[in-house]
Amino acid sequence: MQMEFLQYAYLQTGQDDKARDIVEQAATIKAGDLDPGFEGYYGWVEASFPIRVALVTSDWSSALKLQPSKDAGRYVLRVESWSHAVAAGHLHDVRAADQPVLEYEATFTKPELIEEESRFSGQLAETLAWALFAKGDTAGAISLLRPVADHQDRVGKGEVELPAREMLADMLRLSNQPDAALTEYKVALQTDPGRFSALLHAGEVAQILGRKREAMGFYKLLLQNTSAADTSTKQTLGPARAFLNGQHS
Numbered sequence: 001m002q003m004e005f006l007q008y009a010y011l012q013t014g015q016d017d018k019a020r021d022i023v024e025q026a027a028t029i030k031a032g033d034l035d036p037g038f039e040g041y042y043g044w045v046e047a048s049f050p051i052r053v054a055l056v057t058s059d060w061s062s063a064l065k066l067q068p069s070k071d072a073g074r075y076v077l078r079v080e081s082w083s084h085a086v087a088a089g090h091l092h093d094v095r096a097a098d099q100p101v102l103e104y105e106a107t108f109t110k111p112e113l114i115e116e117e118s119r120f121s122g123q124l125a126e127t128l129a130w131a132l133f134a135k136g137d138t139a140g141a142i143s144l145l146r147p148v149a150d151h152q153d154r155v156g157k158g159e160v161e162l163p164a165r166e167m168l169a170d171m172l173r174l175s176n177q178p179d180a181a182l183t184e185y186k187v188a189l190q191t192d193p194g195r196f197s198a199l200l201h202a203g204e205v206a207q208i209l210g211r212k213r214e215a216m217g218f219y220k221l222l223l224q225n226t227s228a229a230d231t232s233t234k235q236t237l238g239p240a241r242a243f244l245n246g247q248h249s
Contacts (some may be wrong), residue, residue, distance in 0.1 A: 014229030089130030
């Protein structure tokens with residue numbers, strides 16, 4: 001668990017190389033090395049390390065290529081399928097969108113799936129939403145995702161999970177709705193402050209909308225948080241830095 005938080009911190013501060021090192025370190029740990037009672041989480045946690053890097057760094061192609069081990073349990077299969085749907089949605093890859101849904105649903109018996117669909121289910125709803133988004137059904141995707149985001153606002157979520165509110169903002173940004181996207185990024189940053197992607201994209205959409213002061217605020221905080229960023233991340237931050245320098249020239 002400590003490695004999860006450390007990797008998450010590296011990713012939010014632009015130290016992606018160190019986050020990738022965590023993936024390699026985690027691969028050397030065996031289920032028997034864990035404290036008693038945690039063995040059941042082993043496969044899911046192991047699978048989550050490379051997924052987290054791929055999604056947070058927007059490496060969608062790599063996310064689609066990640067595959068579970070042959071003996072993976074159903075919770076591992078679910079997080080893998082979910083990540084494939086998220087990646088397919090960002091790539092607008094229609095061909096890659098349906099399979100993750102089928103694979104996710106296949107981890108349930110028919111009665112279990114009926115029960116799961118009848119109640120709130122964040123990960124299943126997110127999987128379905130990104131599959132719809134990949135096919136161009138933005139309204140349908142948002143109608144599935146918004147209740148998940150609202151639910152997380154009320155009761156919280158896992159500390160290192162990708163926030164549904166941020167995903168909602170991403171969908172709006174990618175569908176050329178910057179004003180609505182900025183509103184959602186602001187809410188997302190209230191519940192999950194300092195997230196790299198949310199700050200970066202909030203700055204970008206504020207800049208597009210001509211809200212220079214807001215863009216400066218997002219970018220300044222982002223650059224403060226990433227003072228120890230590695231070379232590749234500094235390149236990603238180049239436009240933000242150029243914008244700030246332009247405002248002071």
